Amino acid sequence: MWSAISSSTASIRGVITTCRRIWRPPSHEPVTTKSQRENDIMHYQCAGIGVGPSNLSLASLLHDHAEIRNIFIDKKPKFSWHDGMRFPEATLQVAIFKDLVTLAEPTSSFSFISYLHSQGKIYHFLNAQFESLPRREFSNYFEWACERNANIHLSEEVERVGFDGVFTIETTRRRITADNISVGVGVEPKMPKFARHSADGTSFHVADFIPNAGKCAGKSVVVVGGGQSGAEAVLALISENCGHIPRQVCWISSRDNFLPMDNSCFTNDYFTPGHSDYFFQQSRQSKAGFVERNILASDGISERLLRQIYQRIYTLRFIDASLPDIALMPDRVVVQVAQDGTQWKLIVDHRTSGAREIIGADVVIWATGFRSARMDFLAPILSRIQQHDGELLIDDEFAAVWDGPPGRGIFVLNGARRQRGLADPNLSLTAWRSQRVVDCIRGVRNAGVAQIPSFVTWAAASPAQNRKAV
Numbered sequence: 001m002w003s004a005i006s007s008s009t010a011s012i013r014g015v016i017t018t019c020r021r022i023w024r025p026p027s028h029e030p031v032t033t034k035s036q037r038e039n040d041i042m043h044y045q046c047a048g049i050g051v052g053p054s055n056l057s058l059a060s061l062l063h064d065h066a067e068i069r070n071i072f073i074d075k076k077p078k079f080s081w082h083d084g085m086r087f088p089e090a091t092l093q094v095a096i097f098k099d100l101v102t103l104a105e106p107t108s109s110f111s112f113i114s115y116l117h118s119q120g121k122i123y124h125f126l127n128a129q130f131e132s133l134p135r136r137e138f139s140n141y142f143e144w145a146c147e148r149n150a151n152i153h154l155s156e157e158v159e160r161v162g163f164d165g166v167f168t169i170e171t172t173r174r175r176i177t178a179d180n181i182s183v184g185v186g187v188e189p190k191m192p193k194f195a196r197h198s199a200d201g202t203s204f205h206v207a208d209f210i211p212n213a214g215k216c217a218g219k220s221v222v223v224v225g226g227g228q229s230g231a232e233a234v235l236a237l238i239s240e241n242c243g244h245i246p247r248q249v250c251w252i253s254s255r256d257n258f259l260p261m262d263n264s265c266f267t268n269d270y271f272t273p274g275h276s277d278y279f280f281q282q283s284r285q286s287k288a289g290f291v292e293r294n295i296l297a298s299d300g301i302s303e304r305l306l307r308q309i310y311q312r313i314y315t316l317r318f319i320d321a322s323l324p325d326i327a328l329m330p331d332r333v334v335v336q337v338a339q340d341g342t343q344w345k346l347i348v349d350h351r352t353s354g355a356r357e358i359i360g361a362d363v364v365i366w367a368t369g370f371r372s373a374r375m376d377f378l379a380p381i382l383s384r385i386q387q388h389d390g391e392l393l394i395d396d397e398f399a400a401v402w403d404g405p406p407g408r409g410i411f412v413l414n415g416a417r418r419q420r421g422l423a424d425p426n427l428s429l430t431a432w433r434s435q436r437v438v439d440c441i442r443g444v445r446n447a448g449v450a451q452i453p454s455f456v457t458w459a460a461a462s463p464a465q466n467r468k469a470v
């Protein structure tokens with residue numbers, strides 16, 4: 001039972017407490033054994049696997065801790081952030097303060113504001129008065145943070161992680177060792193079992209939209225999925241700036257309607273450290289129910305995007321009277337797909353009536369979500385890590401629960417949505433989570449300035465509090 005293994009809730013009032021993992025003084029020089037020296041194997045206090053925003057945030061915070069020798073490795077040749085969905089109109093879903101560092105370390109030189117300032121465009125940014133920031137600009141910021149950090153190495157894939165007192169990490173280029181590893185390999189596209197990518201690019205996941213956009217010109221296109229990604233694809237398809245106008249666009253969602261993301265203030269409390277820690281303490285069953293009931297807090301469509309789609313349809317129908325024809329089809333589940341010559345036939349169940357429909361298309365775009373990426377490189381130590389329901393079990397410091405010795409952490413960033421809730425894959429708590437990892441490696445807890453708890457009392461009163469109240 002993993003809850004028995006996790007430590008008790010730590011104070012969130014800024015008290016420095018000793019980390020549960022035994023702290024070893026950080027070595028300023030790489031620790032090398034004789035055999036390591038012979039083979040020139042470098043040793044680090046922290047080795048990060050994957051450099052998306054999660055580990056990029058950790059790398060940015062560690063940059064100011066020269067005493068913690070660190071390295072971060074990504075297989076991509078160049079930093080990118082969901083480039084296959086780099087829609088011209090796509091905007092950031094969170095406030096710009098939710099960058100790599102600001103919410104944990106506002107004075108860090110890796111903040112979005114530092115980026116703007118370093119580029120000489122901070123006044124222009126203010127004057128631009130973005131209602132929502134173009135996602136491409138946040139991606140540019142991430143790329144900037146990546147480029148100015150010499151501890152980040154690209155074009156290198158981690159293939160194998162073993163353990164021999166320290167972690168042994170084999171990449172496509174070298175072998176290194178580390179006291180701690182930080183796994184931040186993100187998400188990969190998810191499609192229904194019966195769906196498939198077609199070699200001719202007429203059936204693909206929305207993550208591959210941009211390279212396949214040309215396939216849609218003059219065609220009948222079905223987008224399956226009523227979340228933010230599906231909505232972004234639909235807007236691109238029906239907008240002139242896509243450059244490849246289809247003849248017809250059909251948008252299918254299993255939800256009752258094309259539903260908005262709940263971005264109201266009390267809902268946004270779910271994306272705060274206090275709620276994240278409260279959520280973490282609940283039972284598995286309660287967590288699953290909570291995520292299901294509140295899914296629109298993270299997986300709905302931004303209101304701005306819904307409005308853009310509606311206004312675009314109005315313009316096409318009533319002002320320009322031009323293509324594409326648009327069919328909006330919520331409350332439907334695609335249950336099968338077949339290829340009939342060059343046409344796709346989608347078998348669709350109408351949920352409310354139970355009626356079955358058949359929808360034909362030249363191109364099918366699956367906006368059916370993402371799942372945690374595979375971590376095959378952990379195979380040599382996987383049997384030593386506790387797992388449940390497809391996730392590595394983590395403790396309240398985001399470290400996997402395993403049978404390794406103290407001081408040897410396997411930190412899991414954005415790989416524990418069932419345990420940590422809706423905020424885990426989101427940028428909202430990235431900086432805070434990274435700070436907790438940094439603190440753990442340093443052997444302290446809540447070393448920064450603690451923030452005032454929520455206005456909302458999420459947790460039930462303890463028996464002692466009840467007795468006091470009576």
Ligand SMILES: Cc1cc2nc3c(=O)[nH]c(=O)nc-3n(C[C@H](O)[C@H](O)[C@H](O)COP(=O)(O)OP(=O)(O)OC[C@H]3O[C@@H](n4cnc5c(N)ncnc54)[C@H](O)[C@@H]3O)c2cc1C
Pocket residue numbers: 049050051052053054055056073074075076081082085091092093094156157158159184185186187229370373377413414425426427428
């Ligand atoms: C289109 C899109 C838009 C989004 N927009 C927002 C938003 O506006 N706001 C928000 O809060 N969230 C957003 N999200 C959620 C998203 O999950 C996060 O923004 C973020 O990308 C998560 O970062 P990550 O580092 O955990 O994973 P990723 O960004 O997926 O990065 C993982 C990295 O690991 C690397 N990797 C994998 N395996 C290996 C290996 N074996 N060796 C070396 N490297 C490896 C990959 O190359 C990749 O670079 C969005 C998601 C999508 C898909």
